[in-house]
Amino acid sequence: MIITDKYTLEELKNGYSINNNNAYQCICCGAVFEDGEVFRFGERFFNAERAIKLHMAAEHPQRLTELLDCGSRYLQLTQNQKELLACIGAGLTDNQIAEKLGVTPSTVRHQRFMFRERAKSARMYLAAWEIAVSGAEKSKAKPEEEFLPIHEEAKMIDDRYNITEKENQQILDGAFESLSPLKLKQFSPKEKKKIVILRRIAEQFEKNRHYSEKEVNQILEAIYDDYVTIRRYLIEYGYMDRTKDCKDYWLR
Template identity: 55%
Template sequence: MIDSILKLSLDEIKKGYSYNPDKGIFTCLTCGKVFELGEMFSIGGRFYDASKAVQIHRQKEHEDILDTLTSFDKKYTGITENQKELLFMMYNGMSDNDIAGKTGVAPATVRRQRFAFREKAKQAKLFLAIFELVENKYSQRKEKQVEDELINIHAGAKMIDDRYLTTKSEEDKIIESLFESLEPLKLRAFSPKEKKKIVILSKIAAQFEKNRKYSEKEVNEILKAIYPDFATIRRYLIEYGYMERTKDCSEYWLK
């Protein structure tokens, strides 16, 4: 979900749904339900057009968008657990004195934190404007090659570091050297080098369907067809945050 959200405008993220003018559809960010222009949607015995229906859907079917956004890891939000708690209290209309009483700090401490939030938001807004100008200009360069682009970081990544500083060109070379074939996917060797490991795991993770639960047997069968040492691949998929599983290992799913 985080990858799709980060591609949207700030306004769409805050609303909790996006609009595609080319296709004429509204899409809920949480569940992916689509509302197409021209259709009427029955909700609670009344009919609504797509733009109103998606708003009502958000209100009735899902938690507050703030809950969704703050549920993401700190590497995406930059917010600590303590800061998250404070933001929720502010969001719920609590005064500085009320927050201070609940958290055991002085009201002045709460005011300083609110000031810090405001200044951070100002910096973030200006940085976003600056970066978008630079990024748009860069993307318009005629000589810019797709190969220069950095690979995407998967949603479950547990530590963002130099392992992910890999270009599309480097990714292609790694895939070409380490995979015997792509259809069907066959891995020649599992490299111990971190950059190569990320590329390998990303390619293998793509063989699984999103929003589907797999038994351990099903996971093993899929991985065994790709590489003989399927247990190692399965362990790294979990360790590097590509997949999650239940404590008893009865179910696996993509993050």
């Protein structure tokens, strides 16, 4: 999963960024190329800047496909639109795309036009936002209340996620008997409280680790008696995922 907030437009397009240690890092697989070192590709050696580009060409040649399949909530495209963009990226003509997707050439032309209009709108919005943020940074002005970041796999973004740091702490204090060890008093039916509670419970699981259903149940039962409900909502709200046979769970 690509954490969109971390990268610039150019970094998202290129597939790599320069981290705090001045190293080139692939945002697709995490590979790191330290500045000042040399890296071997075939029979030749290259510096970090050239090496990351060779890495992208060799390991991630389908950059557009990776972006379209990244699962980010910010990429609001239908499956048909993703397929059409992939065809455009492959250099197919309108007639070839129409034949491949089973639509008319006029439909393809219309969708190309809509893509261009959306891109124009996105560029204008991005320019306005960056100017506004730059002005705020220069004046050192800060919002009166900071909102908590929304997790990448949130299923539907609305006012439920407008949660300030103060609200978050108030909900935690009211919902849990103890925060260490974590012990839930009552699982609230109110959406905003539900999100805060689930966020904290999800923190009990390790990233990049897989759990059996028994292990998940053991962790959740120690937090709240009705662990089945908590487990279901962790899945529904996008904090965790599982295989179809429910044998394997992981943090998203």
